[in-house]
Amino acid sequence: MSLIIKPIRAFSDNYIWVLAAASSDLVAVVDPGDARPVLEWLQRSGKHLGAIMITHFHSDHTGGIAGLLEAFPEIPVYGPAREQIAGITHRLSEGDEVELGFLSAAFSVLDVPGHTAGHIAYLGHDVLFCGDTVFAAGCGRVFTGTFEQLANSLLRISRLPPETRLYCAHEYTLDNIGFAKWVEADNPALLQRESEVLAKAEKGIPTVPSTLAIELETNPFLRLTEQTVVAAAQQHMAELSDDPVAVFTALRQWKDREYD
Numbered sequence: 001m002s003l004i005i006k007p008i009r010a011f012s013d014n015y016i017w018v019l020a021a022a023s024s025d026l027v028a029v030v031d032p033g034d035a036r037p038v039l040e041w042l043q044r045s046g047k048h049l050g051a052i053m054i055t056h057f058h059s060d061h062t063g064g065i066a067g068l069l070e071a072f073p074e075i076p077v078y079g080p081a082r083e084q085i086a087g088i089t090h091r092l093s094e095g096d097e098v099e100l101g102f103l104s105a106a107f108s109v110l111d112v113p114g115h116t117a118g119h120i121a122y123l124g125h126d127v128l129f130c131g132d133t134v135f136a137a138g139c140g141r142v143f144t145g146t147f148e149q150l151a152n153s154l155l156r157i158s159r160l161p162p163e164t165r166l167y168c169a170h171e172y173t174l175d176n177i178g179f180a181k182w183v184e185a186d187n188p189a190l191l192q193r194e195s196e197v198l199a200k201a202e203k204g205i206p207t208v209p210s211t212l213a214i215e216l217e218t219n220p221f222l223r224l225t226e227q228t229v230v231a232a233a234q235q236h237m238a239e240l241s242d243d244p245v246a247v248f249t250a251l252r253q254w255k256d257r258e259y260d
């Protein structure tokens with residue numbers, strides 16, 4: 001059974017990902033910040049909800065859990081073991097498996113702290129649901145985690161197979177490319193990506209998912225050992241070493257301070 005993944009838009013720029021299969025009446029959703037657009041999607045498609053998967057506790061990822069459980073009271077709700085989230089039935093951490101029998105799908109859980117201290121991601125079928133850890137051409141802010149944690153989570157993601165498709169939870173790509181150009185103004189892959197993303201944005205087409213291969217060529221936060229990226233970070237922090245955690249911290253703080 002092949003897995004179909006579709007976006008539901010929520011709020012101004014969130015994506016709630018739907019996992020479906022042609023032969024199944026049940027679907028799963030990742031990070032439903034709002035129940036209403038999910039319930040509308042289900043009604044339109046004639047499908048029912050079979051499971052909820054949560055990456056971290058922020059309300060724009062969890063705000064729909066209660067409303068969905070009212071409509072589908074018995075379903076499993078998977079989420080991070082290290083965060084307090086109402087409605088979670090299966091508390092997960094590194095190495096745990098999520099079996100979605102109704103989709104013949106299975107995902108393994110990765111601990112990817114940094115944006116929040118207990119953030120998890122779901123890996124399977126050449127797909128990573130990475131929440132707010134890595135974005136297309138960017139990465140999440142550090143909230144309840146640490147810069148060191150987020151740097152190490154990104155380094156870890158960068159070592160996954162390059163064909164891995166990254167399903168992040170926000171449409172931030174164009175904005176992120178603006179900062180990526182501050183870091184690497186002459187990166188030809190980045191400039192190429194910008195024109196592709198602009199064309200999609202004009203038509204309202206999602207620019208997510210991307211592949212890890214594209215991110216490794218264009219996302220400064222996944223290019224922490226590239227000489228151009230190290231040099232750009234060093235211009236913004238005196239005495240900076242080329243240690244990837246230090247480079248990440250300098251880049252992320254530079255973006256927080258001066259870009260957004």
Ligand SMILES: [Zn+2]
Pocket residue numbers: 056058115132
């Ligand atoms: Zn978040």
